[in-house]
Amino acid sequence: MKFLFPTFLFALFTIAIPIIIHLFSFRQYKTVYFSNVSFLKEIKKESKKKSRIKQLLLLIARILTIIFLVFAFSQPYIPTNQDTKKQANQVVAIYIDNSFSMNALSEQGQLLEVARNKAVEICNAYPAGTKFRLLTNDLKPKHQHNLNREQFIQQVTEVQTSPIVIPFSMVYNRFATQITDEEESDKNLYFISDFQREQVDLENFSDETIFSYYLPLVPNEVANLYIDSCWVEVPAHRLNQEEELFVRIKNSSNQDYNNLPLKLYLNDSIKSITNFSVTAQNQITANLKYNNNSSGSQMGKLEITDYPFTHDNNWFISYFVETNLKALAIYNDNSDSKEGLNYISALFEDDNYIQLDKMNIKSLQISKLNSYNTIFLINLENFTSGFLNELKGAVESGVSVVLFPGNRNNPNFNNLLISQFNANQIVGTDTTKQKISGVDFGNNFFNDVFRKREKNPILPEIAEHLTFGENVRTSETQLLWFQNNDKALSVINYKSGKLWVFAFPLEKKNESFARDVLFVPTIYNIVLNSLPAQKISFTVGQNNFFDIPKIKNINLNSSIQIENLENSEKFIPATNNSIIGTRLDFSDQITDAGHYLIKSENSTISSMAFNFDRKESDLQYYNNSELEDKFETLQLKNASLINDVESNFSEIFNDLQNGKQLWKIFVLLALLFIVVEVLIARFWK
Numbered sequence: 112m113k114f115l116f117p118t119f120l121f122a123l124f125t126i127a128i129p130i131i132i133h134l135f136s137f138r139q140y141k142t143v144y145f146s147n148v149s150f151l152k153e154i155k156k157e158s159k160k161k162s163r164i165k166q167l168l169l170l171i172a173r174i175l176t177i178i179f180l181v182f183a184f185s186q187p188y189i190p191t192n193q194d195t196k197k198q199a200n201q202v203v204a205i206y207i208d209n210s211f212s213m214n215a216l217s218e219q220g221q222l223l224e225v226a227r228n229k230a231v232e233i234c235n236a237y238p239a240g241t242k243f244r245l246l247t248n249d250l251k252p253k254h255q256h257n258l259n260r261e262q263f264i265q266q267v268t269e270v271q272t273s274p275i276v277i278p279f280s281m282v283y284n285r286f287a288t289q290i291t292d293e294e295e296s297d298k299n300l301y302f303i304s305d306f307q308r309e310q311v312d313l314e315n316f317s318d319e320t321i322f323s324y325y326l327p328l329v330p331n332e333v334a335n336l337y338i339d340s341c342w343v344e345v346p347a348h349r350l351n352q353e354e355e356l357f358v359r360i361k362n363s364s365n366q367d368y369n370n371l372p373l374k375l376y377l378n379d380s381i382k383s384i385t386n387f388s389v390t391a392q393n394q395i396t397a398n399l400k401y402n403n404n405s406s407g408s409q410m411g412k413l414e415i416t417d418y419p420f421t422h423d424n425n426w427f428i429s430y431f432v433e434t435n436l437k438a439l440a441i442y443n444d445n446s447d448s449k450e451g452l453n454y455i456s457a458l459f460e461d462d463n464y465i466q467l468d469k470m471n472i473k474s475l476q477i478s479k480l481n482s483y484n485t486i487f488l489i490n491l492e493n494f495t496s497g498f499l500n501e502l503k504g505a506v507e508s509g510v511s512v513v514l515f516p517g518n519r520n521n522p523n524f525n526n527l528l529i530s531q532f533n534a535n536q537i538v539g540t541d542t543t544k545q546k547i548s549g550v551d552f553g554n555n556f557f558n559d560v561f562r563k564r565e566k567n568p569i570l571p572e573i574a575e576h577l578t579f580g581e582n583v584r585t586s587e588t589q590l591l592w593f594q595n596n597d598k599a600l601s602v603i604n605y606k607s608g609k610l611w612v613f614a615f616p617l618e619k620k621n622e623s624f625a626r627d628v629l630f631v632p633t634i635y636n637i638v639l640n641s642l643p644a645q646k647i648s649f650t651v652g653q654n655n656f657f658d659i660p661k662i663k664n665i666n667l668n669s670s671i672q673i674e675n676l677e678n679s680e681k682f683i684p685a686t687n688n689s690i691i692g693t694r695l696d697f698s699d700q701i702t703d704a705g706h707y708l709i710k711s712e713n714s715t716i717s718s719m720a721f722n723f724d725r726k727e728s729d730l731q732y733y734n735n736s737e738l739e740d741k742f743e744t745l746q747l748k749n750a751s752l753i754n755d756v757e758s759n760f761s762e763i764f765n766d767l768q769n770g771k772q773l774w775k776i777f778v779l780l781a782l783l784f785i786v787v788e789v790l791i792a793r794f795w796k
Contacts, residue, residue: 112187112773119185129173133166165795172788179781187773200296202257203237204244205230206282208304209273211422211727215305215330219757222328223272226303229326230267232760233301234260242296244289246282248275255289274422274702275652276724279304280315287318297322305330306733309726313745322749325738326756330730334364336371337423337728338413339394345555346644348430350464352403358413358426360387361394363730375399377411406434408718410676410706422704423728428647429706429720438485438638440469443492443517451489451515451617454625458634465638477501481508484641490517490616494528503531506608508692509660511641513634514610515617516577525577532605534612535579535587542575545593547629556590556602556636571623571630573599576614591633600633607643607660648720651704657719659709660692669712673697673719676706 114120207230213223234243243263245254247270258266279302286300298321304310306327316323339359348354356375362368367390375383383399403409413426440455442448452469459467468483470476472491480486480501506512516525522537529536547570550557578597591599593614602611615621624630643660673695674681685696701707707719733741735754742750 114182114185114187116185120181122181122184123178125181126174126177129170129177133170165791168791168795169788172784172791176781176784176788179777179784183774183777183781185774187777200240200242201237201299202242202244202290202296203233203299203301204246204286205233205263205267205301206246206279206303207267207270208302208310209247209249209270210276210307210310211272211274211420211723212305212307212330212730213328214272214420215333215730217328217330222305222330223270225328227267227270229303229328229756229760230301231264234263234267236761236764244286245270246286248273248277250275250277250281250285274704274723276310276726278310278312278315280312280317283321283323284315284317287321299324301326303328306738307727307729308731308733309729311733311738311741313741313747313750316747319749322751323747324751324753326753327733327735327738328756329732333419333730334366335420335423335728335730336360336362336364336368336389336415336417337420337725338415338426339725339728341413341426341428341648343647346646347640347642348403348409348432348645349436349639349642350403350406350432350434354401354403356399356413356428358397358399359394360389360397360415361728362389362391363728365391367391371415373397373399374414375401375411376414377401377409378405382411403432406432408708408715410718410720420728422723423725425704425722426648427705427720427722429718430645430647431717433484433642435463436465436484436638436641437482438465438467438487439480439483440467440487440489441472441475441491442469442489443472445490445492445517447616447618448490448492448517450619454617454630455487455489455634458631465635472498481505481510483510485511485513485638487513487515488528489515490618492518493524499528499531502528506532506610507606509607509643511609511611511637513637514612515615516613517616522577529610529612532603532610533582533585534601534603534610535582535585537577538580539578540575541578541595541597544572544574545576545595545597546570546572547591547599547624548594549592549596550629551588551590554588554590556640557632571621571627573615573624574620579614591629609641611637648722651701651721651723652699653724654721655696655698657695657697657709657717658692659695659717671695671716672710673701674708674710675703676708677703 207223207226209223209226213221213226215222217225219225230245237243237260239260241260242257243260244257245263245266247254253266282302283300286298290296290298300321300323302323303326306325337360339361341356341358343354343356345352345354358373360373367388369388370386371388373385373387374381382401385397385399387395387397389395399413409430409432411428413428415424417424438459440452442452456467456469459465475498477498478501481504483505486502486505502512514525514528516537518524522539526536550568550570573593576593576597576599585603587601587603589598589601593599597614599614600611602609615624617625649657670683671686671693672681673684682697682700684700685698687694687696695709701721704721704723707721708715709717709719735752738752741747742752
């Protein structure tokens with residue numbers, strides 16, 4: 112307990128007055144003579160004892176009356192915070208949680224509407240001249256400035272639901288950094304929210320000079336079933352490929368759901384459907400399969416049915432299927448290189464999906480390397496530094512490079528290339544004939560290649576092969592190997608692309624490999640797997656850029672636009688070059704879930720799918736006792752919980768500003784003991 116006017120406590124010395132009166136009684140006694148005083152002596156003894164008790168009780172009542180009156184005039188209070196201070200100027204920031212969960216209903220109405228009304232009540236409770244700031248999940252620039260009462264109320268009326276979800280610490284720390292120039296002011300921050308657990312991170316508050324107040328709004332109990340996430344096992348997408356979507360569905364309610372439909376729409380047509388069941392407070396993973404029967408942008412939507420929260424019933428996906436893939440075979444004038452070129456050319460000669468270009472390294476335009484999906488290096492004898500640099504840049508942007516090594520007598524030549532990608536180095540040559548004896552059938556690379564897997568298949572024999580060192584820090588995957596366990600084919604991921612390394616050249620000496628059943632699926636799958644991984648969905652408010660690979664050959668001089676497929680609204684993003692290709696930066700311009708088209712010169716380059724943040728879908732809240740425990744655990748000295756949110760804020764404003772006022776209690780106590788004194792004096796005989 113503290114006192115607003117502690118100097119008035121010196122008035123406690125006035126309790127000496129009744130004490131002095133008690134010790135020095137000024138009452139006059141008159142002597143009365145009586146013949147027989149034996150009975151009077153007994154009466155005198157009894158009356159004297161009762162009189163002393165009566166006088167002592169009167170003294171106590173008078174002392175307590177004085178003490179309580181002095182306390183009442185000293186304005187006692189219990190501080191709301193442990194370090195309450197008073198300043199003439201105050202800066203008051205009010206955070207209104209305008210996330211989707213605030214659309215829920217409570218006994219007072221919709222939570223967001225209740226929050227807006229409460230913010231106005233707080234504003235009206237402060238005196239004229241107070242500076243106000245409005246904070247929401249949108250973190251708009253206009254909310255960084257001080258407002259007067261009328262401006263603040265106007266902005267509060269404009270607050271609408273937002274898909275953006277931010278933690279409390281972002282609000283608190285942002286306010287703390289913005290008011291460093293308000294050193295002579297009390298800084299107050301009010302949180303009006305439903306206090307979802309995902310959002311409340313008080314442990315990350317960085318400043319201790321702000322007085323924070325928490326007004327929890329309690330929604331009615333409501334069930335929510337929602338799509339939490341969606342993913343694919345193979346992030347690259349090609350024509351006629353079978354896709355398998357995995358969908359995680361969560362049930363945050365206390366009831367079970369059985370045999371509900373999960374639908375997949377692709378390009379506005381229903382593509383697949385399955386049923387699912389999920390128990391209370393649990394989750395399941397469903398899967399859907401379908402084929403990519405068309406090229407171009409594929410825009411899909413997963414859908415379930417659930418009320419009253421509908422923003423998380425859909426999950427949008429999008430990816431691009433190339434019309435064809437481009438491969439480049441680079442050779443030189445030696446006979447071994449031309450022999451290898453013939454095998455590659457024969458494989459893709461009549462293929463409508465994979466377009467093969469052939470170029471002699473002498474006439475190669477190295478600036479166009481990144482326009483291909485796959486580049487075959489067929490038994491080359493020399494690399495220039497310029498070629499190696501361009502090749503490395505192409506791999507970084509998503510191109511696959513396939514090395515059939517040439518010049519076997521000079522391993523340093525091939526190591527110049529391999530070292531660019533941190534692959535295992537060539538250390539020698541094994542001149543003995545070796546059969547390929549191992550195939551990694553468990554790798555996705557060989558999925559659906561062989562209908563029947565023989566235990567001891569007859570595989571091709573290689574005349575001689577290179578041997579490689581082993582570097583444990585290299586994430587290299589071995590796909591084919593010889594009888595002595597030396598690798599025959601390996602792949603290493605590098606940035607957005609891949610490097611495929613054969614341990615032997617593709618030439619007539621190794622014709623058994625080119626004519627074996629293993630050759631066609633291996634080379635063909637290398638090209639198919641050259642497609643860069645694509646992210647099928649993004650989150651509104653979190654993902655603010657998109658990378659277009661260099662293979663798209665975007666003309667930065669042309670205007671690139673992003674179009675909302677649902678309402679046809681368009682905007683122009685910022686563009687800049689990156690290692691991967693062209694980066695589109697759209698900042699916070701995307702605020703709705705759905706499909707977006709990326710267009711250049713009126714043609715669609717690619718597409719994107721955005722979904723709302725699912726943090727709002729998990730309806731778990733902090734109650735008042737849990738919040739108070741959190742304050743105590745984190746030792747938040749200047750944090751206060753307002754339990755009586757339903758009351759008008761003006762009724763509790765003084766308690767928040769000056770602490771819990773106790774002077775009324777002490778006035779009542781003083782009056783009580785005055786009455787006690789009167790009753791003792793009047794009725795104690």
